[in-house]
Amino acid sequence: MRVIKFVEAIREATDQLLAADKSVYMIGEGVPDPKSIFGTTANLKEKYPDQVFDMPIAENGLTGVAIGSALNGMKPIMVHQRMDFTLYAMDQIVNNAAKWYSMFGGQKSVPLVVRMIIGRGWGQGNQHSQNLEMLYSHIPGLKVVSPSSAYAAKGLLADAVNDPNPVIFIEHRWLHNTTSDVPEELYTVPIGKARTALKGNDITIVCWSYANLEVMKACEFLTNQGLSPEVIDMQTLRPMDLPAVKESVRKTGRLLVVDDAWKFGSLAGEIIASIAEDDSIQLKSNPRRLTYPDFPSPSTHALAKYYYNGPHEIVKMVGEVMKKELKLDEVMHYQAARTHDVPDQNFKGPF
Amino acid sequence: MRVIKFVEAIREATDQLLAADKSVYMIGEGVPDPKSIFGTTANLKEKYPDQVFDMPIAENGLTGVAIGSALNGMKPIMVHQRMDFTLYAMDQIVNNAAKWYSMFGGQKSVPLVVRMIIGRGWGQGNQHSQNLEMLYSHIPGLKVVSPSSAYAAKGLLADAVNDPNPVIFIEHRWLHNTTSDVPEELYTVPIGKARTALKGNDITIVCWSYANLEVMKACEFLTNQGLSPEVIDMQTLRPMDLPAVKESVRKTGRLLVVDDAWKFGSLAGEIIASIAEDDSIQLKSNPRRLTYPDFPSPSTHALAKYYYNGPHEIVKMVGEVMKKELKLDEVMHYQAARTHDVPDQNFKGPF
Amino acid sequence: MTDINVKDLYGRMLRIRRAEQEIAKRYSEEQMRCPVHLSIGQEGAAVGVAMSLEPKDLMVSTHRAHAHYLAKGGRLTGLICELYGKADGCARGQGGSMHLVDWNVNFAASTSIVGGTIPVGVGLAFGSFLKKEKQVTAVCIGDAAIEEGVFHEAANFASLHKLPVLFVSENNLYSCYTHLNDRQPQRPLTDIAHGHGMRHLTLDGNDCRSIVGEVRPLVESIRRGEGPAFLELQTYRQLEHCGPNNDDHLGYRGADEISSWIDQDPLNIVQRQLEVSNEWTPEFVAEIEAKVTREVQEAFEFATKAPFPTREELGAYIYASH
């Protein structure tokens, strides 16, 4: 199959969706500009001049505009270069988009997709690195997806655009240059379905988005030591495929959730609670979560370095859940040798 | 001691805080008007003309204004008649108030109190009945309190105003006319401390705000049947007094969290997860939660009736956690005889 | 203005007035269990704007939406059932007074968050623009809604793309109990529209006939693509902000102010116009009163007897399916 980048997968999906349905349009600050939202919208304006738009800096108002247009037959895809900016738009997303279908008794829904990008590294700091997945995942009426690969990105975007409900589409900036097999034709990855990224028997590691990469890397160091972890990549955060998690945990009896977000009130907590509540599940040890600490990421790389979890922390936590002494030096050395405030050596900032 | 209403306790605390410190001021839509925010700001404008302000309908901008004034030496108390309206203000609350202290390396904090009222009943519907406690409780840098009585309201408001950090002060509309013993002089109830509302040994019921009233009522029907529930009234949602919950659960071995908010991603889930993670706690049965269902409250009273949990649902859920057949008819009759879309017979709407 | 049927305007306003008076009268029975923001005194604005639109044109409104909904042609039984929380309500009882909708007459929505429908209305117009449909959207708001930033964001976008939007601000001087002067600097409201590069017009919001006379050509120019416009309609709410009563005893507005506005009641103004044209005959009055009263009584009778939604409808509208 063909291997392409995550950004290219988004771009291609958008291209195909715009071509397939003239009611689809793409809007966001910088969408038609030379930087083209990290490449995800490159050349789309030239190809679909009547379906691709820049916008003023007015996140709430333009979200409302997108909602209105959706009620009038369009299928907007909106994009924000950082999730942090979408706090401006909470009123329209939560009070309107999420509630339209319910508050008018099922008469019209809002087929809107809002892409939001989580920042990390290169000094992003407090206001450019927040993962606010929880703020949206808590809201009835929204769907929330958070793909971990180019393949999932393309398929979930296609499913999101065809969904009659508002869908929050979360992209981690550090996924943008990752690659995977991606079919050329348009296909869908169904919203609401988790994916077993690795089959195993000893412990269930639940994750999504960029954390999935770190978990898969950690699993190399785990399998080296004879462990057999099972990895569930959620893909959709709401409505969540809890049955998939439960099925896995029933088998392994152990649970670790890795969530790149603040701990208190995290989705990781929700998943643990859902397992803990279930009488039909017997755990062999207490479930655990690995998250951001409960404060925002500082700008200086000297401190941001210690803020994020990588394979080292994951392996360590697996050891705790397994109540096993695991060897850590290899994974520690691996992690120490990596860049820590850029996704790869080619990344030179700024965003 | 003197018994007064919740609204009067808030009004009295505000009065005393305005008198004690000229840098305290009160602002909100309708604060000086004849309805005086359900009575909580009655006559304050007359008494403190230079410290009490109405405001334009501009929640985000005025939150920013309050933040700026706080940085310049003032201690604003802002109020919103519904929590739903504060979605407009998420940017200033989350990106600025919550982060100021951290993003400038500890140089200035924002001593701001934002009162938010949760609506219920009389057809409030999707946009006037949301409990968004979770959206704020997830945010590092904020403190969040949610008192359940007139006594706690006065004391927590005093502690909030004296706190150098931004405090979200959540009031359930149905608490406004409830009464309790309240000292005349100003006192504080410390932020961050839970309260044991009832001592017992069989099950720990965790709750806060209006749910505490329903839980206490349910406990009458539980103690009648020989059960000994312990009730923990959290009072503060962030930073949360998890040690108090743990201490109680260590004793009872059973946990039910009653949370008047949507289930998925609820604080109730966070509490359950925190207990489930803790190796040092042995539970006798699976922890459970009782919450709003995962959709917004409809306007029509014919359906809102089935939306909310009362003593009946609480007793039933305690039975499930205790794995005991509990008698339900008495509590069912009690609940059926109550009004369900108004807090008491005197309430005639509209808000 | 020769093609304006003033008797028809009177009939449409009277229908709204009588319906809302009946709501006010019966509200104390406590069967309409939702907040109601009545438009009594503001019917001229609603009918004037609605009659300047074509049926295919869209309208959105606010918490105070009864008049707009009815003026646009919304079903009276749909409104009354909605207030009673019945399954035949225009939003199946899920919405209540502040959440009205009737897509059959292109009344797209009213919602209860101040400012909430403004960008949605602009978005409806953006949809028309993208689809190249010659459809105008009227965004009906109060005087306070322009304090919300989202108004400006929406207005800027509408002006930038010359979208077919008519912003209608019914300036009734108050936001709940707070006077305009305590919320905005003293300058004409329409200066804001000018700031966004938009055309604007200030009219007597109680003179329905002249609203139609002025606004029809404006709407047609908007339809032709000449860009959005902002209309300030000066009017007055006669009852309390929310609820069925008069609350002037609270003293937030002066007796002179009130009485001068009552004198300028939109029904009075049209009556005087019909008197001048000798169309105000006892027969006309009797006939229109009878017709309107009958419709109102029938709607209440229908609504009070109509069934509530069944429990199955609780939580039935979480997600739309493909």
Next chain:
Amino acid sequence: MTDINVKDLYGRMLRIRRAEQEIAKRYSEEQMRCPVHLSIGQEGAAVGVAMSLEPKDLMVSTHRAHAHYLAKGGRLTGLICELYGKADGCARGQGGSMHLVDWNVNFAASTSIVGGTIPVGVGLAFGSFLKKEKQVTAVCIGDAAIEEGVFHEAANFASLHKLPVLFVSENNLYSCYTHLNDRQPQRPLTDIAHGHGMRHLTLDGNDCRSIVGEVRPLVESIRRGEGPAFLELQTYRQLEHCGPNNDDHLGYRGADEISSWIDQDPLNIVQRQLEVSNEWTPEFVAEIEAKVTREVQEAFEFATKAPFPTREELGAYIYASH
């Protein structure tokens, strides 16, 4: 304008220019690991406004804040250390380029959410107003920030209460790569200020001397309680939106546009003024270049050698204590 020391203005602008040029030069070393939005070309506006204020007056700014911070008197070492993420940074490295602060010189804050500091600035002024302090707050923003609704909410409140605020919009025609005409309707920016009942003024943002001449009296009128004012300063960013390079090869702005603005570089303008007054002497040029270069070199030397914050500072600033 006789009391304006133009040589002093030149020196202040040059300090900013040389500091930012050094940042640009060293950025590729990858030791300043945070986004930088340089103000090269816009120093005249920053210095002109700062020199119209008194030291006790407050200022807030945006993502593009280096010039404002330095013009207001902010420590150069504090800025450079902040870019390097060092503990001596003005925000202890927690903020980075977009989060500057120096309360010693009343530079209250810059933040990275567009529009975020606007109401905060108005709030600072509300604080001064409540405390009856004769302190003016300058709210420095770009041309795009006025598209955010929060600007309007803040402007309305400032105008309503006649707060001591000077809004300064540096109109450099672009928001990242998007031209003003693709974001706002074609009308003077200042019409927006008029809409909020505010005084306004449009000036050549590169002519530092005339900015000071015009703005000083304006600031004093604001201080006297005559209400806020809005200043549009027309200027141009010479480098890329974010980063150390020129990116005009991307083709988003025309060569003529660029060259005419480069010709109007704020340093050139003041140089010409000094030539006319015969103050542009080789001695002056040599002396000021040497002084500024020395300060800049010392600051970088200090910053590159300065220690990073220690791990204990991670998570040290969650809550302030009593």
